[in-house]
Amino acid sequence: MNWAQTLRTGLEAVRAHRLRSALTMLGILIGIAAVILTVGFGEGASSAIKDQINSLGTNLLIITPGSATSSGGVNGPLGSATTLTVQDANALSSRVVAPDIAAVAPVSQTVDTLTAGTANWTTSVVGTTPSWLKARARTVAEGRFLTEADEKDVADVTVLGPVTASKLFGNSDPLGQTADINGLPLEVVGVLTSAGASASATNEDDQALVPLTTLAQQIGGASRTSVGTIYAEATSPGTLSAAYQEANALLLNLHGVSAKDPDFTINTQQSLLSTAGSVNKTLTILLAGIAAISLLVGGIGVMNIMLVSVTERIREIGLRKALGATPRLIRRQFLVEASLLGLAGGVLGAGVGLAGAVVLPHLVSNAVAISPAATVGAIAVAMLIGLVFGVYPAGRAARLAPIDALRTE
Amino acid sequence: MSLIELTDVCKTYRTGSLQVAALAGITLGIDEGEYVAVMGPSGSGKSTLMHILGCLDVPTSGRYRLAGEDVGEMSEAQLADVRNRRVGFVFQQFNLLASMPAWRNVELPLTYRGGSRAERRDRAITALGRVGLGDRVQHRPGELSGGEQQRVAIARALVTEPDLLLADEPTGNLDSASTREILGLLDELHGDERTIVVITHEADVAHRSQRTVRMLDGLVSDDAPTAAVGR
Numbered sequence: 001m002n003w004a005q006t007l008r009t010g011l012e013a014v015r016a017h018r019l020r021s022a023l024t025m026l027g028i029l030i031g032i033a034a035v036i037l038t039v040g041f042g043e044g045a046s047s048a049i050k051d052q053i054n055s056l057g058t059n060l061l062i063i064t065p066g067s068a069t070s071s072g073g074v075n076g077p078l079g080s081a082t083t084l085t086v087q088d089a090n091a092l093s094s095r096v097v098a099p100d101i102a103a104v105a106p107v108s109q110t111v112d113t114l115t116a117g118t119a120n121w122t123t124s125v126v127g128t129t130p131s132w133l134k135a136r137a138r139t140v141a142e143g144r145f146l147t148e149a150d151e152k153d154v155a156d157v158t159v160l161g162p163v164t165a166s167k168l169f170g171n172s173d174p175l176g177q178t179a180d181i182n183g184l185p186l187e188v189v190g191v192l193t194s195a196g197a198s199a200s201a202t203n204e205d206d207q208a209l210v211p212l213t214t215l216a217q218q219i220g221g222a223s224r225t226s227v228g229t230i231y232a233e234a235t236s237p238g239t240l241s242a243a244y245q246e247a248n249a250l251l252l253n254l255h256g257v258s259a260k261d262p263d264f265t266i267n268t269q270q271s272l273l274s275t276a277g278s279v280n281k282t283l284t285i286l287l288a289g290i291a292a293i294s295l296l297v298g299g300i301g302v303m304n305i306m307l308v309s310v311t312e313r314i315r316e317i318g319l320r321k322a323l324g325a326t327p328r329l330i331r332r333q334f335l336v337e338a339s340l341l342g343l344a345g346g347v348l349g350a351g352v353g354l355a356g357a358v359v360l361p362h363l364v365s366n367a368v369a370i371s372p373a374a375t376v377g378a379i380a381v382a383m384l385i386g387l388v389f390g391v392y393p394a395g396r397a398a399r400l401a402p403i404d405a406l407r408t409e
Numbered sequence: 410m411s412l413i414e415l416t417d418v419c420k421t422y423r424t425g426s427l428q429v430a431a432l433a434g435i436t437l438g439i440d441e442g443e444y445v446a447v448m449g450p451s452g453s454g455k456s457t458l459m460h461i462l463g464c465l466d467v468p469t470s471g472r473y474r475l476a477g478e479d480v481g482e483m484s485e486a487q488l489a490d491v492r493n494r495r496v497g498f499v500f501q502q503f504n505l506l507a508s509m510p511a512w513r514n515v516e517l518p519l520t521y522r523g524g525s526r527a528e529r530r531d532r533a534i535t536a537l538g539r540v541g542l543g544d545r546v547q548h549r550p551g552e553l554s555g556g557e558q559q560r561v562a563i564a565r566a567l568v569t570e571p572d573l574l575l576a577d578e579p580t581g582n583l584d585s586a587s588t589r590e591i592l593g594l595l596d597e598l599h600g601d602e603r604t605i606v607v608i609t610h611e612a613d614v615a616h617r618s619q620r621t622v623r624m625l626d627g628l629v630s631d632d633a634p635t636a637a638v639g640r
Contacts, residue, residue, distance in 0.1 A: 005520055016508050319504045322465060323565075324493025324521035326486040402465045406500070 006329070010336040013309070014344070021341060024305045027298030028345025028385065029352060032378045034291035036353030037360070039374050042284030044367035049276045059234040060135065061101075061247055062267040063088075083255060083263045086212065089230050091250055093131070098232075098246040100239040105132035106227040108215055114208055115180040116168040123164050124207045125181060127215025127227075135231040138204075143175045143190030146211050154213045159190040163206040179208070184218055186210065240268060298345065299385040306338050306393035317397050318405025327398040334394035335387060342386020346379040353378075412572055412604050413439040413462065418471035420457050431457035433627035434471065439606065441572075444599040446615035446635065447608045449624035456577070458624065459608045463496050463575045464488045476572050493521050497566025501578035503558045505550040505565075511537060512546045515565045522569075536564040540594060556587030563594060574598065576607045580614055592617050 014021045065083040089106035092098050108127040113120050132138075133145045141162065150157050158179060165174045165188070174188045186208075195204035210219070212227070234243035248259075248266055257263050310317070317330060325333075354375070357368040420432040431454045439445055449455045460466040461473060464480050467488070473480045475495055483491065492498075497518075505514045515533040524532075534546055540560040550558050559579060566574055576595070580588040596617060599605055607614060615621050616635065623631035 012508065315502075315504065316506060319506070320517070320521075321489060322463070322492060322498050322504075323518040324489050326489040326521075328486065329521070403460050406465070406504070 006333055006336050007340075009333055010340050013313075013333075013337050014340050017309075020305060020308075021344075024301050024341050025345035025348060027301035028295070028342055028382050029298075029349040031291060031295035031298045032346050032349025032382050033353040033356060034294055035288065035378050035381075036350060036370075036375060037356050037368065038284065038287035038291050040353070040357050040368035040370055041366055042280060042287065043369035043371060044361075045283075046277060046280045047369055048367055049280065059102075059237055059240050059243075060137075060268070061232040061234065061240070061244060063230040063232060063247060063251070064265050064267070065228070066263060066265065084227050084230055086227060088251060088254060089129075089227065091254060092230065092232055092247055097250055098243065100235050100243040100246055101232045102235045103131040103134040103233040105129055105135040105231040106212060107132065107229045107231060108212060108227045109229070110215070110219070112181050112219065114164070114168060116177060119168050119170075121164060121167040123161075123167075125215065125219065126207050126209050127212040127219075128209060129212055132209065132231065135233040137233075138195065139193045140190045141193040142173075143188070145190055146209060150211045151213055154217055155211060156184060156186050156214060156218065157189045157210070158186040159192060159209040160188055161192050161205040161207045162194050164208055165191045167206075181208075181219055186214075244268060295381070295385060299342075299389040302338055302341055302386050303389035303393060305341070306334060306390050307396070309337070310334065310393050310397045314400065314405050317400055318402050318407075321400070321402035322406060330400075331394045331398035334397050335390050338386045338390025338394065339383050340386070342389075343379070343383040345386070346382025349382065350375050350379050411438045412441045412443075412476055413437070413606075414472075414474040415461075416472040416474075418461060418468045418473055420454075420461060420466070421469045430627055432461070432468070435627075435629055437622065437629060437632070439604065441604050442599075442602045443620060444595075444605045444618045445607070446618035446621045447606060447624060448610060448612075448615050448621055449630075450610065453624040454627040455608050455624050457627075459575060459577050459606075462573070462606060463498060464492050489521075493518055493569065495572045497569060497571035497574045499559070499562050499566050499574065499576035499579045501581040503550070503555075503562045503582070505558055505561055507550050510547045510549055511542065511553070511561045511564075514550070514561055515568050517565060518569045532568055533564075536568040537561070539567060540564045554587065555583050556590045559583060559587070559591050560594065563591070563598075567598070572604060574603055574605045576605065578609055579607065580609075580611065588614075 063084065084106070086106055089104050092101055093104040105128050110125050110127075111122065112125045113122045114125075126132075128146070129151060130146050130148055133140070140159065143159070145159055146157065149155070160168070160174060160179075168174065168179055169177060169188075174191060177188050178185045179188060180186070192205070192209075232243065232247055234240040244266060248262075251264055252259055252262060255263055320330065321327075354370060357370050360366075361368055415435050415437040418432055418435045419430065422429045422431055433454075435458065447455050447458060457466070461468055462475075464475065464483075465488075467473075467481055467483070471481075475491065478491065480488070480491065506517070509517075512530065512533045515536050516529045519529040519532060534543070537543055537546055540563050542557060542560055542564065545553060545557060545561075548557075550561065553561065559582075563574075563579075566576075579595070580591055583591060592614065595605060595607070599619075605618075607618060609615055618635050621631070621633065621635045622629055
């Protein structure tokens, strides 16, 4: 008996007991649908978090002064509030010392009130360099960004976030208009594109960017050389850790401090991502575990039904043996039957899971990511479960002695 | 030429601690083309003999040669092959698969050997024609009378052109009209030079055969041409 015939016989057996087969499949179906949905939820949530973090700027190193020591205090050199300087930023942007760093943006920040006509708005005033745009992966919606010339000339210009622009100028075009900070008129030369709906604490769309020199010399606040934060962008995600090492070594060297006792902290997007990812992973594993248990129950259901089927068809087995079926063929026939039950349950379960993935996002706000590989994998697993749990019943059928099987009433 | 050679065949069953000798040393030869009835009361070992003859079971001791092949040393798979090639079974309970039409039931033994689907179907339909059911090819067993079902079973036994047709109480479940029908069919098949062994406890069934083997307590008690036995 060849495979095609065995398959046909298996299909006939499944069809002959429609209700029983359907109930058996149901166990597998629910398990597979649950697997597809939980994996989809997990992937949907993690890609949403990834998008959010990536919106802050990809491949980013965030260098801040001071470091949390083991005692919990903040360690900083005596007599200076901040330890990062423009010189640090310049050194980091050297292609020779730090070849894996593509862009460096020193940032000095203060909070101040901007006035335009009768409108006034208090927001972050950020002094930075032209490379900020690249390092933070932002774009300009209209006008231009800060230039090297602005930096050199201590130009009185500003680039506004879209929220800031609308607060100050309403619906009128802000380009070319003037906003005052502490009586210093700044010309609006550009407006940033929105960073998208970001849930981060600092609103990326509400800030006023000015040249670093302008902030230091014209607006005042911090010292002329120190900066609050340095953003450094690695050349690619793959070189992020190399960039981290270079920045770390360079700053330790420049500041003359030991690696055990640094006066700065470097955070990466990766560390934020991995924290978010690990929380998410735990949840996914938990849900997938529940799904796996339901698959196991489904598999036991297949075994149960196959055992019933063997007992019920004991005469048929005896007859087939009398007519020349070898134990191997009998075993194969029942294995094929069990695999078919598993496969059918898997395909239907995948169908239900995919339908759920389409419908559910409309009911709950979570995105469900469908992975074709996971879907095909789930169907294969379902078939495998049928096969594995069919081994014992099939073995029992194969071992039946023909005379005992034929004698049974 | 001898088709069946049994030499001092014993079969012992073990039920718990008890050993039951179903066959206690049988020596029997059946030639090709013979029509033999095996008779005996229940418990005489005639069913066990049928199982041994049909290669459904192997002797505990002694030798059984079917068409020159020693069956005693064969594996399960080899026995399955011998049953498929050499033996056609007819059972008291018909043993047809209810979900399949008549021709699929007849085709069943052919599926355990090669051959194309179309060829198997042709042979199955030819065999049904041979037993007079050419017009019942698509009927399921449930739609056929007892006699017709047994004829389907005989067609299934014949479809492989076996060396031996082995019938176990073939009329045990039939009314007298159907019994006559089936016995007539067996007579015809005997006329075609087929070797037939019928196990029965009914005298009229044995009456049709050429030779009657009587069994008692696992032994052959009498073996003679049928005409000479209590006519």
